[in-house]
Amino acid sequence: xxxxxxxxxxxxxxxxxxxHPDAGKTTLTEQLLLFGGAIRAAGTVKGKKTxxxxxxxxxxxxxxxxxxxxxSVMQFEYEGFRVNILDTPxxxxxxxxxxxTLMAVDSAVMIIDSAKGIEDQTIKLFKxxxxxxxxxxxxxxxxxxxGKAPLELLAExxxxxxxxxxxxxxxxxxxxxxxxxxxxxxxxxxQFRVDEKDRFIELDENGEIKGESPIKQSSLYExxxxxxxxxxxxxxxFSKDRIANGTLTPVFFGSALTNFGVQxxxxxxxxxxxxxxxxxxxxxxxxxVREDFSGFVFKIQANxxxxxxxxxxxxRICSGKFERGMNVSxxxxxxxxxxxxxxxxxxxxxxxxxxxxxxxxxxxxxxxTYQIGDTITSGKEAIQFEKxxxxxxELFVKVTAKNxxxxxxxxxxxxxxxxxxxxxxxxxxxxxxYILGAVGQLQFEVFEHRMxxxxxxxxxxxxxxxxxxxxxxxxxxxxSLSSSRSLLVKDRFDKPLFLFxxxxxxxxxxxxxxxxxxxxxxx
Ligand code: G4P
Numbered sequence: 001x002x003x004x005x006x007x008x009x010x011x012x013x014x015x016x017x018x019x020h021p022d023a024g025k026t027t028l029t030e031q032l033l034l035f036g037g038a039i040r041a042a043g044t045v046k047g048k049k050t051x052x053x054x055x056x057x058x059x060x061x062x063x064x065x066x067x068x069x070x071x072s073v074m075q076f077e078y079e080g081f082r083v084n085i086l087d088t089p090x091x092x093x094x095x096x097x098x099x100x101t102l103m104a105v106d107s108a109v110m111i112i113d114s115a116k117g118i119e120d121q122t123i124k125l126f127k128x129x130x131x132x133x134x135x136x137x138x139x140x141x142x143x144x145x146x147g148k149a150p151l152e153l154l155a156e157x158x159x160x161x162x163x164x165x166x167x168x169x170x171x172x173x174x175x176x177x178x179x180x181x182x183x184x185x186x187x188x189x190x191q192f193r194v195d196e197k198d199r200f201i202e203l204d205e206n207g208e209i210k211g212e213s214p215i216k217q218s219s220l221y222e223x224x225x226x227x228x229x230x231x232x233x234x235x236x237x238f239s240k241d242r243i244a245n246g247t248l249t250p251v252f253f254g255s256a257l258t259n260f261g262v263q264x265x266x267x268x269x270x271x272x273x274x275x276x277x278x279x280x281x282x283x284x285x286x287x288x289v290r291e292d293f294s295g296f297v298f299k300i301q302a303n304x305x306x307x308x309x310x311x312x313x314x315x316r317i318c319s320g321k322f323e324r325g326m327n328v329s330x331x332x333x334x335x336x337x338x339x340x341x342x343x344x345x346x347x348x349x350x351x352x353x354x355x356x357x358x359x360x361x362x363x364x365x366x367x368x369t370y371q372i373g374d375t376i377t378s379g380k381e382a383i384q385f386e387k388x389x390x391x392x393x394e395l396f397v398k399v400t401a402k403n404x405x406x407x408x409x410x411x412x413x414x415x416x417x418x419x420x421x422x423x424x425x426x427x428x429x430x431x432x433x434y435i436l437g438a439v440g441q442l443q444f445e446v447f448e449h450r451m452x453x454x455x456x457x458x459x460x461x462x463x464x465x466x467x468x469x470x471x472x473x474x475x476x477x478x479x480s481l482s483s484s485r486s487l488l489v490k491d492r493f494d495k496p497l498f499l500f501x502x503x504x505x506x507x508x509x510x511x512x513x514x515x516x517x518x519x520x521x522x523x
Contacts, residue, residue, distance in 0.1 A: 005321060005357065006289050010275045012359030014084040014316075015137075016101055018126065019111035020119035024141040028111060028256040029074065029085060035266055036076025036083060073314070073361045081270050084361055088125065094440035096421065097299050099391045100372065102128045104298040104316035104361065107135040107273045110249070111256075114140050114147030114174070118160045126161050131389070133246045137269050138165065144192070144255040146175030151227065157249065164236045166243075167251045168268060169261070170228050173220035180215070181253050181261055182224050184231075185268055189215065192260055207232075243272055276359035279318045281375070281383045286319050288358035292379030293320030293328065295362075297370045298388065300420045311420075312363040313370040318385065320378060322356040331375040331384045339364060339376075372421030390521050393424050393437030396467050396499060397444055400434070402458035413455030418492055423447050426489040426499070429479050435489060435499075436461070437469065467499035468506050470518035481513065 019025045074085045086105055088098045102108065108129045112118060129136055140153055147153075150171055157165045169181040172189070180191040189201040189209065204210045207228065215221050242248035250272065254261020276288040279296075286294055295315040322339070329336045356362050364370070373388040401410035414434065418425045423444075424437035438444055444461060451457045467487075477496045482488035485505040486498045498518070500506040510518065 008082075008321075009288050009358045011080060011082050012084065012276050012357065013081050013107070013270055013273050014086070014105050014276065014359045014361070015107045015109055015273065016086040016088050016105045017109045017111060018088055018102070018122060018129065020113070020116070020121040023111045023113040023116070023119070023122070024256045025087075025111055028109075028139065028141065028262065029087070031256055031259050031262045032083070032085065032266060033074060033076055035263060036078045073363075075360075078266065078270065082360070083270070084359065086361065094121065095443045095446075096391050096393075096424075096439050098125070099128050099439065100298045100388055100421070102132065102134075103388050104296075104314075105134065106275070106277050106359065107137065109269070110136050110138045112138060112140050112153065114142050114153065114253075115145060117148055117153060117156045123160065126163075128391075130161075130163075130246065135243050135246050135272075135274060136163065136249045137265075137273065138249045138251040139256075139265055140251060140253045141256050143171050143174050143178050143181075143253050144258050144260070150253065154251065157251070163249050164242075164247065165249050165251045166236050166238050167231060167253070169253055169264070170224055170231070171253045172215070172224040173218070177220060178255075179218060179220055181264075182228055183264060184228060186264070190261065190264060191215065192255075193258070240272065244274060276318075280386045283381060283383050286383060286385070288319050290319040292377060292381075293322055293326065294318050294375065294377040294379065294383055294385075295322070296376075296385040296388075297372055297374040300366065300370060300372060300422075311366040311368070313366040313374075315362050315364055315376065317356055317358050317360050317362065319358050322360070322362055326378060328376045328378045329382070330369065331377060331382045332371070334382065335369075337369070337376070368416070371419050390424075391439055392469050392520055393439050394466050394468075395439070395441060395444070396426075396435055396437050396464045397461040398433060398464055399436050399462075400460045402460050406457055409455045410451070410457045410459070413451045413457050416455075417447060417450060422450070425492045426497075428487065428489050429482065435464070437467075465501075467501065468503065469497050469499055470506065470520055471495060471497040472516055472518060476516050481509075481516075 017025045017029060072087045074087065076083050086101045088101050089095070102125065110122060110126060112122065126136070138157065140150075150167070154165050154167065157163055168185045169183040169190070171181055172179040178192050180189055180194070183190055187203045187207065189203065191199055191201065201209055201213055201215070208225070209216050236248060239248055243250055250268070252261060252265040252268070254265060256262060278285040278287050295317040297313045297315055299314040301312050301314070325338060325340050327336060327338055375383060375385045377383055399414075401407055414425060417423055426435040426437060427433065428435065436444065436447065448459055448461060451459050474496060477488070479488060482498075485501040486509050488496065488498055490496055498509070500509065506518075
């Protein structure tokens, strides 16, 4: 293949931003898109409070609630890089899609609110990134407000997440007294609220300001200098390799809202973030510069356009070049297909894509062909990428059809939505009751909405609360151990598991039945 193809692949940076709601993900994303020229004005990505809806709010339910149900994809170019940001929705919008999106990236940017430190949702998303060993870049946000001491935040990274850190820069003051950042990597000071020209002050070989500068007189500068010395002596060493294998996170301080430290972050991130990485398959690792096109479906979004009831399968390209109209085959069925209907993703537009390479995400119009985890390839060899992990749901409802005469459409809807990966389905032993599991409440709402709109089936959903699922070996199934506190069910692959009412019920069960090995796919 020509070197231009290889250069194209090497220029890709595909990442997701992970954070707890309100840490500043939207604000940072917007600033990044502004740098990349993908949008022209702030407020384009999300305007929920002004009544404007982001263009990623495709689904009707999203419009009703003014939120983004599923992760959208944004692409922009910056200094020769082609950047793909995969959005991971937060809070109530949280779903299995959020987790699966992390299967399609090569790195993650973790935003932490400097006043709040590490929060619940960040922990959950971090664990998934950890599981994949992908590099994680940390942006500690809102330095224009008073927050926790920077050293305390680093300690939290280590204690709560168990990851070592290397601060690429260090705040000089914060909140009302925020003066700027001491940039260890570029050996300069970046001053807060100072014009472009005077913004950067170079440091000498000892890491101190050359010549005179008002900032030099500040005790906050003295303090920052002392802390940086402490980091130099007692902190972790910078290691490109450890960043690449996800055991060391480079940390950047800044303020997304005031666009401070964002450009420095972006440029340094692009330098160290990995280009598209090889992916494991049934025939070994697939190199991103391999000639044959291949990719896998990590998400299916339905009903984007209610007039057409279309679905879009989101495909992460893992090798080769995608060209519109190309012939591929679906590994699961061996079925040949022509990829003529495709879309790429810009924040404010869904435009047709003619060419894309490894690392890029394309959207394929789907009429029910694809399932989550499907591999498509243009090669002769029927490769199949590693199965996407199943994420243990936390919330459960019992579901029945409101109209008993409409069992057929009820079952058809459930089967299709489960196959698509929209929700998890469990069946009780003997009574065959349907139980749905989700990682976020919104998945149930989307399910209910789609059952009605796409399958004309009204459903009754009775919440049965949060549960802790633990899988067991088939040989250990014993229906007499099933109770309301530890309910024995089968998943959609007929694998047995218990749904425990809480931690206490789980421990009690384990004490009573030490011979039963309980497992959790997330661990
Ligand atoms: P999210 O997507 O992670 O949920 O967070 P988002 O960017 O929407 O930011 C949450 C709130 O935090 C917003 O304020 C936003 O303006 C603010 N914020 C983000 N970055 C910074 C920062 O660097 N400094 C300060 N001081 N605030 C920041 P809001 O009042 O909740 O929303 P809005 O009315 O501004 O949209």
